[in-house]
Amino acid sequence: METQIILQVLNGLVVGSSIALVASGLALLFGVLHIINFAQGEFFMLGAYSVYFLLRWTENYVLSVIVGTLIVAIGGGIVVAAVVWPLLQRSNVLTLLATLGLGLIIQQLAINILGGDAKLVPPPTTMSVPIGPVNYPLYFLIVMVVGLAVLVAGSFALKYTKYGIWLRAVAQNRSMAAALGVPVPRVFVAAFIVSTGLTALAGSLLVPLYGVYPTLGTDVILSAFIVVVAGGMGNLRGAALVAILVGEVQSLGSLVVKPSVMQVCLFALVIVILMVRSRRESVLVRL
Amino acid sequence: MPENGTTPGNGRGNGSILEIDDLHSYYGASHVVQGISLSVGAGEAVGLMGRNGVGKTTTLKSIMGLEARTRGTILLNGSDLSGLAPHVRASRGIGYVPEERAVFPQMSVEENIRIGALLHRASAQRECLDAAYGLFPILAERRLQLAGTLSGGQQKMLALARALALRPKLLLVDEPTEGLMPVNVELITQAIVRATEAGVGVLLVDASFDLVMESCSRLYAMDRGVLTGMLRPSELSGADELAARYLGSVEA
Numbered sequence: 116m117e118t119q120i121i122l123q124v125l126n127g128l129v130v131g132s133s134i135a136l137v138a139s140g141l142a143l144l145f146g147v148l149h150i151i152n153f154a155q156g157e158f159f160m161l162g163a164y165s166v167y168f169l170l171r172w173t174e175n176y177v178l179s180v181i182v183g184t185l186i187v188a189i190g191g192g193i194v195v196a197a198v199v200w201p202l203l204q205r206s207n208v209l210t211l212l213a214t215l216g217l218g219l220i221i222q223q224l225a226i227n228i229l230g231g232d233a234k235l236v237p238p239p240t241t242m243s244v245p246i247g248p249v250n251y252p253l254y255f256l257i258v259m260v261v262g263l264a265v266l267v268a269g270s271f272a273l274k275y276t277k278y279g280i281w282l283r284a285v286a287q288n289r290s291m292a293a294a295l296g297v298p299v300p301r302v303f304v305a306a307f308i309v310s311t312g313l314t315a316l317a318g319s320l321l322v323p324l325y326g327v328y329p330t331l332g333t334d335v336i337l338s339a340f341i342v343v344v345a346g347g348m349g350n351l352r353g354a355a356l357v358a359i360l361v362g363e364v365q366s367l368g369s370l371v372v373k374p375s376v377m378q379v380c381l382f383a384l385v386i387v388i389l390m391v392r393s394r395r396e397s398v399l400v401r402l
Numbered sequence: 403m404p405e406n407g408t409t410p411g412n413g414r415g416n417g418s419i420l421e422i423d424d425l426h427s428y429y430g431a432s433h434v435v436q437g438i439s440l441s442v443g444a445g446e447a448v449g450l451m452g453r454n455g456v457g458k459t460t461t462l463k464s465i466m467g468l469e470a471r472t473r474g475t476i477l478l479n480g481s482d483l484s485g486l487a488p489h490v491r492a493s494r495g496i497g498y499v500p501e502e503r504a505v506f507p508q509m510s511v512e513e514n515i516r517i518g519a520l521l522h523r524a525s526a527q528r529e530c531l532d533a534a535y536g537l538f539p540i541l542a543e544r545r546l547q548l549a550g551t552l553s554g555g556q557q558k559m560l561a562l563a564r565a566l567a568l569r570p571k572l573l574l575v576d577e578p579t580e581g582l583m584p585v586n587v588e589l590i591t592q593a594i595v596r597a598t599e600a601g602v603g604v605l606l607v608d609a610s611f612d613l614v615m616e617s618c619s620r621l622y623a624m625d626r627g628v629l630t631g632m633l634r635p636s637e638l639s640g641a642d643e644l645a646a647r648y649l650g651s652v653e654a
Contacts, residue, residue: 277520280509280513280516280517280520281517281520283506283508283509283513284506284509284517287506287507287508287509288503288506290468290488291500291503291504291506292489292506292517293468293487293488293489293492294466294468294488294489294492294498294500295489295492295498295517295518295564295565295568296489296492296493296517296518296520296521296568297489297517297520298489298493299487299489300487
């Protein structure tokens, strides 16, 4: 039993840190642009596919993850920006529907072009590391560390870099930021690219865990949305912490109940969190 | 003080930083600014006086590019600003201090000032911060505090310090002393006077007699979207006359 618990705690951290990447991408876009991007999950899926194909071509795992993430980040960021841009001054419901449509298009294209079957990618290393009584795969420890390192680096970038300061300024008061010389369109595009990139990175890192199939994004995005809502829309640190929590609850819970029951419990947890949060005057946007 | 010749307020050339010709602004269906022309010289502060709702704030916003629909020419150092986005106008050298909701509440005092300074090289950014803290020592004391937790007066100082950190050629200031204690009015006045001494042109909307008298070389009166007159502060006998002539009320 103790072995099982340690194993599931580690699994929870791996899954949690990946959900945190996806969720912080969503939170970033919501915080800066007040956009809920329903196509986000598809970039998780595309990140995973990019590793699958690049790996066959380059035969270098690290290179595939980096190049794949960059391609999906920039390509996806520009596509989302192009879809959302004309709607920015209009109702938020329109951007929501537009990104939902974009997501469906990407998913259907993936099914048509890539086929519906799952593609498997073996982890780049089969070594494992003894942690207490558990032999844990080294690769998933690396995934966890990379995920958390990117999150920490991202929060530092948000705090101290030029674009980080600009992003927060735009999130708090767009027209005042513009009046102080912040190049708002460039900040928007940067937000799109970083948001997509965080999701693509999570997808490309996690391929060996799930494999990759066209509807992969749908399964992942649900957890990420739960996390973003519970962590406070637009609140990156909140999203990251809740993501780890959700990962742990899912993993440890699977020791006690069936996964389908676990999903129900997770939603119940979110409802409780939302009820507690709504009592306080919650700050919507805090980057 | 610039010589304006026969057409006061329309002095071309001679170090004019801002020149506005026949500016119209619309807010929804209403025609708020109805064809005003004015100029601001380098190192000169110019006051825009008038009752509430006559279009002073809209005029400043139009110069900054924050009003959706405007017509007419706005020249900054001789180059046309029409069609340019607000952030481009800011980077060309316009600092804007709005009347309210100015600071970024969830960023620290220092971060607020840095936003403006970020357009400059790294070495200049430090100087911008030091200059701001030199003008307003209280901001240096509170540099790590969230701007939203500052008092109203301190927020006004921060908004002004932040606009100055852009190192603007033209400063647009909207009601910087409204509701402030006299000691803070004095600090704001000093900051604006020093900016003009450094060559910055200032277009100022404010009802504070002291600030206007100490900083402005010319005052425009505005009423219902048009300019109705211009005079020099030295022609005014006191606060009551300023109020009577330009603010349309007996109390300043």
